[in-house]
Amino acid sequence: MRDFDFIRPATISDAIAAAAGPGSAYLAGGTNLLDLMKGGITSPERIVDITRLPELNRIETLDDGGLRIGALVRNADLAHDPAFAKAYPAVAEALLSGASAQLRNAATVGGNLLQRTRCSYFYDTASACNRREPGSGCSALGGENRLHAILGWSDACIATHPSDFCVPLVALDTVVEIEGKEGRRHVTLEEFHRLPGDTPQRETMLEPGELIVAVRLPAEAASFAAHARYLKVRERTSYAFAVVSAAAALVVDRGKIRGARLALGGVAAKPWRARSAEAALLGADADEASFVRAADAALADASPSGDNAFKIELARRIVVRALMAAKAGTPERMPALPASPFSSIPGVRHDA
Template sequence: MNNFSYIKVSDAKQAIAELNGDIRNKAVAGGTNINDLLKYFVTKADKLVDINPIQEFNSIIRLDDGGVRLGALHTNADTAYDPIIEERYPLLSKAILAGASAQIRNMATNGGNLMQRTRCYYFYDISTPCNKRDPGSGCSAISGYNRIHAILGQSENCIAVFPSDMCVALAALNAQVNISGPNGERKLPFANFHRLPSETPHLDNNLIHGEVITSIDLPAEGFAENYSYLKLRDRSSYSFALVSVASAFELEQGTIKNARIALGGVAHKPWRVLEAEDFLKQKEPTRENFSQAAKIILNGAFGYEHNNFKIELAHRAIIRNCLMALYPESQRPGAKPSR
């Protein structure tokens, strides 16, 4: 770990001033990811700006439009177990609780969850080429061991995947990210926050240097009646998703009035295809229709030597999770699988 200075700030204005728009200055909250990145020399920092004392970032409040605002410094654990979230946005609660370990969720923050970086082996191994870590050096994963890597949205420069569970649910819920920076405040639809690798794989999101996430807004519609989060991984404890699916439906008289499906573990950002959701509208919630939606979502998917299996796995996971969303009680511990 390289030497760096450390400072605590008490408000957003001070945080922005200390970050000073410099990539070498980094904000730290829970620190569950950035500490590893610094420790293994994956990234460097001249200054760490501790934003934890900013009280205005640490809350969950109801909005006048019926939505809910999640403070960027509210922990993942406190968010998942908040009565408002459990009641109105159970999909988000389930997704958060599927991620990491209880100890990490107690430390990790909502804003930090959005900012976490890929867990690609080669990104963390500084002895190997990695365009995300060192632009222009190459992507070792393409010809290497790529079992956990992307099948959608990848480029010749990077096939890493975004690891978050929480963000898959936020994508499905149409969340909005509130940002503050040197040029004032702005809002980003969640779909526009994270980036695909394209020619700039070192850029994970559209945050500008010196900006900080202040909060995340959830819309009034939380799909509390028909939802499911499915995470398929190598082990059921503390493992990142090979494929994850967030599904949510609004049903009316036996047909789908509104549908949301987002995937994790398959791309550089949470993957959502609006065409598939539109296809399901006004149709019956059947296995056949969910299978067709899965084909639309996975159109163009392709794998590499070690991860071709993820295409079929994702197709089956989408169908299974959509069926589970029809019976939310199927997610309870010990419950039998939905039909």
């Protein structure tokens, strides 16, 4: 038994005070942290259990029309909130395409942002991993890396961020609400995750001891509700991470694109906002030719980090397909297989 302190604070400020020291980790759903601890990948000296902080559990509409989602809201609760799913259908679809029903019942909003990469070398403590042990090297380079990054990678790290949820969130200009010793601050989700560069161990903008208390969707995010989809290609129908995924959201007016949001998942160390593609779409005809141009723009800087060149072409095609699906319109009901290319096939419950 490896001893650690276990603290269950009653307030956010108590939590932040408790986690101020080095070697502290917040515990929410635990769906990733506990596995990391069991595998010896991380061994915090102090666990600060925030699951009893009541104010982090709320979904609130803000005065400016935005939505504030508490960090402890469970993935399943959020996805099944009818008002939420109606206003942000691509986010709900992404949530329901992730993990398994059991994991979605446990996993939280804040924890989803902070989940670690699924790079097998990160989990294999006998391998070199700059993310796990800075300066040790990267065993994924030259290793078994057909699912690794094609954008924003460095020689220090070619891992990807595994989240589905974050992909539509980053497309919709989500802001992360962070509380620390110095008070509350806001960081856009796009800035929140870092690319590896020479310091892959620094995964986010969080300072030690800081706590995600909520994420905010701006009012504008709901304006895409009629044309918003998430598409995820994976190697089995459920309980698999994305090979590549895309969130696409459009505002279409008389055949012209008046608003466009696009982000990719499974391609980089962060949910990848494709701003150049969005720029290419604005004002263009909402047709396949425009979508192909957008896909080319989105992947213009992509390069294989190993045996994964296929992901570049796959990503292009997923972008086109996601945009086509968004243009076709958000389906009335959540598809039986959320985010699947086969989502039009009925007959399987979406929580299967």
